[in-house]
Amino acid sequence: xxxxxxxxxxxxxxxxxxxxxxxxxxxxxxxxxxVKQPTGNVTxxxxxxxxxxxxxxxxxxxxxxxxxxxxxxxxxxQSHKVSGGEMILLPAGQPHAVKAISRFKxxxxxxxxxxxxxxxx
Numbered sequence: 001x002x003x004x005x006x007x008x009x010x011x012x013x014x015x016x017x018x019x020x021x022x023x024x025x026x027x028x029x030x031x032x033x034x035v036k037q038p039t040g041n042v043t044x045x046x047x048x049x050x051x052x053x054x055x056x057x058x059x060x061x062x063x064x065x066x067x068x069x070x071x072x073x074x075x076x077x078q079s080h081k082v083s084g085g086e087m088i089l090l091p092a093g094q095p096h097a098v099k100a101i102s103r104f105k106x107x108x109x110x111x112x113x114x115x116x117x118x119x120x121x
Contacts, residue, residue, distance in 0.1 A: 010034040010042075019067050022046045024103055029053065040111035047071065047100035055097040062090040062110045069104030073097070 009032075010016065022032045022044040029051050035042040040060075047069075055074065064073065068084040076094040081101075090096045098106075 009036060018044070018107065019105060022105060024048055024105075027051065039113060040109070042110075043108045045098075045106050045108060047098070047104045047106075049100055049102050049104075052099035053097060055095050057093055057095050058090065058110065059092055060110050060112050061092050062108055064088050064090060064098075065107045065109070067105040067107060070101040071104045071106070072099045072101060074099075 010021075021034070022030060024030065024046045025048065027048055029048070030046045032044045033041060034044060044067075052071075064082070065087045066082045066084050070081065070083045073080045073082055073088055073090075074095075074097045075088070075090060076096070080088055082088055
């Protein structure tokens with residue numbers, strides 16, 4: 001008899017409020033993976049004001065959807081101010097960083113369907 005696998009993250013066929021699905025934590029960046037598959041993942045982030053992610057690169061394109069708040073997202077040395085309701089694509093292989101201007105929530109979607117971009121050593 002086959003039993004369905006339990007999955008971490010978002011429960012299937014259940015409606016949830018995306019902004020309320022992750023909570024802020026004072027002085028921290030909180031992440032919550034809601035979908036994880038070999039072909040990609042979707043992760044929610046909640047940043048307290050002035051918190052961030054240091055510059056890094058990823059081998060695949062990543063789509064940031066801003067759920068609420070304001071942030072500065074650096075891509076290849078260029079600053080982009082983003083606010084709730086906006087989105088930005090972080091191209092594969094280009095260095096990027098995130099800094100919350102105010103408390104800030106975002107959803108990050110990464111799809112691994114193409115050959116990874118070369119990473120810098």
